[in-house]
Amino acid sequence: MQRIFEIDPWKVVTHTLDKDNKRLQESMTSIGNEYMGMRGMFEEKYSDDTHKGIYLGGVWFPDKTRVGWWKNGYPAYFGKVINAVDFVSVDIKLNNSSIDLAKDKYSDFELALDMKKGLLTRSYVVEKEDAKVKVTSVRFVSADFKELYANKLSFENLGQKAVKVEVDSFIDANVFNEDANYDEHFWEVHATSNTKQGSKLVSETIKNNFGTPRFTVEMVSDHKGSFESIGAFKDETKTVNSYAKNLEVGEIADFEKRVVVVTSRDYADQTSLDKAAEELSHKQSKLSFEELQEAQANVWAKRWEKADVKIKGNDESQQGIRFNLFQLFSTYYGNDARLNIGPKGFTGEKYGGATYWDTEAFAVPLYLSLAEPSVTRNLLEYRYKQLPGAFHNAKEQGLKGALYPMVTFNGIECHNEWEITFEEIHRNGTIAYAIYNYTRYTGDTEYVTHDGFDVLVGIARFWADRVHFSQRKQVYMIHGVTGPNEYENNVNNNWYTNLLAQWCLRYAKEVSSQVSPEKLSQLGLESKELAKWEEIADNMYLPEDKELGIFVQHDGFLDKDLRPVSEIPADQLPLNQNWSWDHILRSPYIKQADVLQGIYYFIDKFTKEEKARNFDFYEQYTVHESSLSPSIYAIVAADLHKEEKAFELYSRTARLDLDNYNNDTVDGLHVTSMTGSWLAIVQGFAGMRVKDGKLFFAPFVPKQWDGYEFRINFRGRLLEVKASKDVSQVSLLEGPALTINLNGKDLELK
C-alpha cells in the first residue's frame, strides 16, 4: 500500500509534487468525459519522468502482432487506443525562461482533483529569473460539451518587479505510444493553419494492412484572457500560438486555452468535420470559462444526485467510493453506443480503451442500478453488433458458433497469448450472463428474445462444439482452458467454465421457447439442436470433491501442494512480481475469483453450506492479484454473514488505486475494477438481490462505519437505501409504488 494523496471526502488532493511518483500522481488525477480524457500530466514543461497520455474514445489503431514464436490462429494485430495528438501542452516563460518544476524552485504546491465539480486544479509559487509568480491551473473536459477541452491559467506577480509572462500554446502530432509494437508513430498530419486567435490541425491515423478504419481528427484551439498575441507558427507536425503579458507587481492575469476536438467517428467527410469544428468553436467562444465550469459542475451534480454513496464515520471509505464512481463515469456514462469501457479508460496505455469481459462481469451490474436501462442495453447491443467478429474468432480455432474476444475494438480477437486467446473462453459465458442479468433487473424481455437471442445462440453453438464427450467417463468435458484464475493455464474441466457452458446451453434453450418462429427459422434453430444442447448440459462434467464437499477448480487441483497464502513470506508478494511464471503455475494460489465467480453469479442457487465450504476452502489460497477479485469474495462473505471478512475484502477494492494496492497504478487506473467497491457495498453489505422481479435487501453496517446510504434505479423508480447501526430503511424517491423485501419482510413502498 502506498498513499500519496490526502484524505478528503470530495477531493483527491496533495500538497507535494512527488517527483519519484509523478506517473502515479498523473494516473490518479486523470479526467475524462467518455468522449475523451487524459492523465494528470502538467500542461507546462516538465523535464523529469512523466507520462503524457491523452486519449479519444474509440480512436484506435491495429498494431501489428509481435510475438517470439507464432502459434496457428494468432490474430494479426493488437488494437490499442493511441495517444492522441497533444492539444494540452503549453510552454510558460517567465522573463524568457520556461517554467519547469523538475528544476525550478517552487513552493505552496497543490494538486487537486475536484470530484464534485469534475475539475483538475493545480497551483504553486515559482521563483526564477528574479521573478516570483503564483501559477494556478484549472482544466476539464466538459461533460456538458463533449468536444471541448478548457484550461485556465492564472498568474499573480508576488515579486518585487514586473515580470514578462509568455505562453506558447501547442497542438502537436509528434506523439507516440510507449507500448507501440514497432515504435511507429501513429499520426500523419494533413493540414495545419494559424490565426492570432488560435490554430487548426487535421491529422489521420496512418495506413494499416488490416482493413480497419482510419480516423481523422480535427482540433481547433482558441485563446482568451488578457494576454496579447505575439505570433503564430506551424510546421509539419505542430502548431504554436504565442502570447505575452507584462505582469506588474501584485497584478493577476488570466490566460485561457480551449480546444475543440472533432473526429471522423461522428462526421462523414472533411467538409462536415470542418463545419462541425467551426460551429463548435463558435459556440464555445460565446461562453465564459465560468459558464463552462458551471455547466460541468451541474452535470456532475446530477450524476452524484443519483449515484452518490454516503459513508458515515469513515472518510477513507467515503473518498474511495467517490473516486471510483468519478473515474468510472469519466470513462463511460452511456452516451455513445459505439463505445465500451476500457480497463484503464483514459488513464494509461496498458489494455487502454479495449473491451474485455470486465464490462459484462463487473460494470453492467453497476450501470443497471445507477443509469437508465438504455445505457446497459447499449453495452449489450455493442456485443450484438460484433457477432460477425465472434463468428470469425470461433472459425479461426476451427469451431462453430460465436467466440467473443478477450480483447477487442471490433469483435475480432486482438490478444496473442495462446493460453488466453484460445483458452480463456469462459468470457463467452459472461456475455450471455449479462443478457440474463439485464433481463432479470429491468424486466425488459425485448432484447433477449430478439438481437440478444442471436448472441445466445451463437454462444450456445460454440459451447456445443467446444465440448467433447469422454467415452471413458461418459460425460461431456471441456479440456484446454484457462479460467478466470489466470495463474492456471491449459487446465481440464475448469468448474466455472463448465458451469457457465452448461448454463448457457440451458438458458439459450429456455429463451428459445419465447422467441418468434421467424427468429428460430432465421437462425436455423431446430428441435434436434435444442435437444442436443439439453443432452450436453445434462451430462456436463462438473468436478466436485465429496469428501471436502467443494466444487473442484479444475482436474488435478487437489493434487497440488496445498499450503495457504498465509504461509508465503510477505516479501514474496505479490507473486506476479516475485515468482517465476513456472512457480506461479504450479502453485495452488488463485489470482482472481474462479469457483467463487460462479457462486457469485448464481448465489441463490447454492446452499449456505455449499457457499460456506467453497468460500472457506478457496479463500485461503487466493492472492487477489487481479483487482477484479476481492469484491466478489466480499459479496459472498457478506452473504455468509462473515461481516469482518467481507469488510477486509471490500477494503482491498475500495481504495485499490488511491492506495496503489497492487503496486501498478502507475500504468493507469483499474477502471473496470472500480465497480468492485460499489458492488461490495450494495450487493455485499446491503445484500441487494433481484429474484422474480422483486428487489431484496438485508443490510448490515461494518463495525468500521457508522452507516451508509446509496440510491439505485429500478424499473422506473429511484430508491434510497439507508443503513445505520440500529436500523436500515429503503425509501421510494421517484416512481410508482413498489413492493420490496427488507430483511426477509415484504414492504410496500409508496
Add this chain to the structure above:
Amino acid sequence: MQRIFEIDPWKVVTHTLDKDNKRLQESMTSIGNEYMGMRGMFEEKYSDDTHKGIYLGGVWFPDKTRVGWWKNGYPAYFGKVINAVDFVSVDIKLNNSSIDLAKDKYSDFELALDMKKGLLTRSYVVEKEDAKVKVTSVRFVSADFKELYANKLSFENLGQKAVKVEVDSFIDANVFNEDANYDEHFWEVHATSNTKQGSKLVSETIKNNFGTPRFTVEMVSDHKGSFESIGAFKDETKTVNSYAKNLEVGEIADFEKRVVVVTSRDYADQTSLDKAAEELSHKQSKLSFEELQEAQANVWAKRWEKADVKIKGNDESQQGIRFNLFQLFSTYYGNDARLNIGPKGFTGEKYGGATYWDTEAFAVPLYLSLAEPSVTRNLLEYRYKQLPGAFHNAKEQGLKGALYPMVTFNGIECHNEWEITFEEIHRNGTIAYAIYNYTRYTGDTEYVTHDGFDVLVGIARFWADRVHFSQRKQVYMIHGVTGPNEYENNVNNNWYTNLLAQWCLRYAKEVSSQVSPEKLSQLGLESKELAKWEEIADNMYLPEDKELGIFVQHDGFLDKDLRPVSEIPADQLPLNQNWSWDHILRSPYIKQADVLQGIYYFIDKFTKEEKARNFDFYEQYTVHESSLSPSIYAIVAADLHKEEKAFELYSRTARLDLDNYNNDTVDGLHVTSMTGSWLAIVQGFAGMRVKDGKLFFAPFVPKQWDGYEFRINFRGRLLEVKASKDVSQVSLLEGPALTINLNGKDLELK
C-alpha cells in the same frame, strides 16, 4: 513427400535448376567440415529467391529476446549462429554481362553433391551476349584443412567467337540473418586490404549487453588459375578482386578462389590471428586444387570405411542413409570439444547451431558406435562445462540444482516460450541418460564417477526440488510440464518425465557409492540427502491404466476424444500446418515419441506385453510431426518383431530431408534427426543392445531389402555386421577377441 533429386547410391544429383524450390535444393546440397559450413547457394549472382547461408561453428550472437507478453523468468537473449561474412560470392561476367541463371538462357544443368569425396559440383552451358560457355564449379570446405574453403570455376568456350570472361571475387560483411529479432546486422568491419593476389577482411560481431563473448573473424582470399588480375577494390564492408581472361573458341580456362578463415575462438589476439592467417594462406598456396581435393577425399574415405552402411537391393534406402551420415559428419565429427550438434547444423538459420537435448538423445548413440569414445566424451564434457549455466537456469525458476537448457550455447537457457523453457524439463533426464549410455557402451567409469557425477548430482537436486508431495494421493508428483510430445503443454505427471526423474534420482544415488569420499564432501552430499532421493524415487507417481494395461502419457489423457490418426482427413495433415494451436492441444495426437521414448530408453526393463500394449495404443495417435519420432517407434516395433511396421516407420526417417517429408526442409536439414535412420537399422533391424558390457544382435532383413551391412566401434574393436535374407553374421575386423550374442547365442569373435 517431395523428391527433387535423383536416386544415386553416392550422389545427391539433379539435372534441373528448380527455381520454385531453389531454397530446398540449397538445403540439400549443404556442405560442412564442422569448423564451418554453408548451404548450396550459387557462388555467382542469382537474382531470384535464394537463401545465402554461411556459418562458422561456435560463432554466435545473443539476440535480444522478443516476445509479445513477458513472463517472469524469460531469458534475456536468444543465441543464434549468425550468417558469417560472405566469402563465397563471385560475380562472373561474359562480355561484360553478369551470369544470372534466374534470367539467362542455359542448358545441360547439373548439380551434384558427391558424398564419397565431400564435394559440391555444378555445371551448365550458358548463352548470352553471343557467347556460349560451359561453366563448371567444384567447391568444398576441407575436412583435412579446416580453415580452408576452395572453389574451382572452369570455363569452356563452346561458341563461335572469343569471349571475355571476368570474375569479381568478394569478401562481403554486409550480410544479415533472416531470423534477426530486431533486424540488426551482426558484423562490424575492423580492417580490409587488397593485393592483386587476394584480399583480407577482419570483422567482429557487434557489441551486446549480455556479457557474452564477441568473435573476431579474419578471412584471407587467394586466387589461382590462368586469369589475370585487373584490379582490386575495398570499401567499409567488403573487398573485391577482379580477374579477366580472353577465352578463345574451344579454349578451357580455370579460376580458383580459396579463402582461409580464422577466428578468435582459436587465437588470443589480433596479432596471432594475423600470424595464423598468414601461415595458413602460405600453406594452402603451396598445394594444388587436385592435392587439396585428394586430401579431402581421403578423409571422407576413412570415415566411410568405418561408418558406411551398405543396403542391398534398395538404392533409395542406400542413398538415404549415406546422405544422413554425410550431413551429420559434415556438422560434427568430434574434433572440437567446444562445439555441439545444432539441429540444423550449417544448413539454415532456424534453431541453427544451438545445442538441444537432441544431441544426447539421438546423436550420442550413433557417435558411440561410429567414432572414438573421446568424441562422445567431449559431448558429455560440454555439458559438464556448462553446469554453472544449468544452476543459473534452475535458480531463475526458484529451484535448486541444475536445469539444463532447451536451447543454448553457453549453458544459459535461450528459449522463451514458457511451456517449453520452464516446462519441457524432461531434457534434464536425457543429459543424465547420456552419461549412463556412454558408461554402459564404453565401460569407462572414470567420467561418471568424476565430472559426470557433478552433473548427475545437479540434476538429481533439481528433480528433488521440482517434485511435490501430494498429501491427498500420498505420492510425489511433477506438475506443469511439457513432455517430448510438444502437442501437450503444461500437463501434470507426464509419465516419461516422472520416469526419468525417478531414474535420475536412483542412478545418482547408485553412482554415489562408487565415487570418492572427497567428491562426496566436495559436493556436500550426505546420506540424508541420498535417502531423500530414494524416498522420492520409491514414492514417485507413474500414471498407469490397469484396464488398458498401459502407462498413461499424463493425467487426463484418457479423458480425451480418442480417435486414431487414420480418421483425420489427409488434407488436414500435417496438423501443425492446418490446425489452430488450440485444436492441436485438445486433440490426442502425439507429435513425437513420449511414453515410447521412455520405453526406448529402458527397452529391456519392460515386458514384451507392456511394450506391445503401449506401442499399439500410442502408435494410433502419433502423427510424427517431429523428425525425432519415427525412428524411436521403428526401434520398438522391431523389438516387437513388427517387421512391416518397423520398416514403414524407418521409411519416414530414412529420407526425411531427401523427400522433404515434413515439408520444411526448405529451412534447413534436420541434422540431429539424421541419426534416426541409422538407429532404426542398427538398434532396430539388427537389434543391437548392450547389456552388462556384452553386445547383443538379433538381425532381420526387411522384405524391401536383400540385405545390409554396417560396422561399429565397441571397446577397442571394429565389428562388422552382415545381414542377408537367410543368414546374419558378425565379424571382428580389428581388436582383441570378444564374446557377443547373436540371435540369443553367445559367440566368440577372434
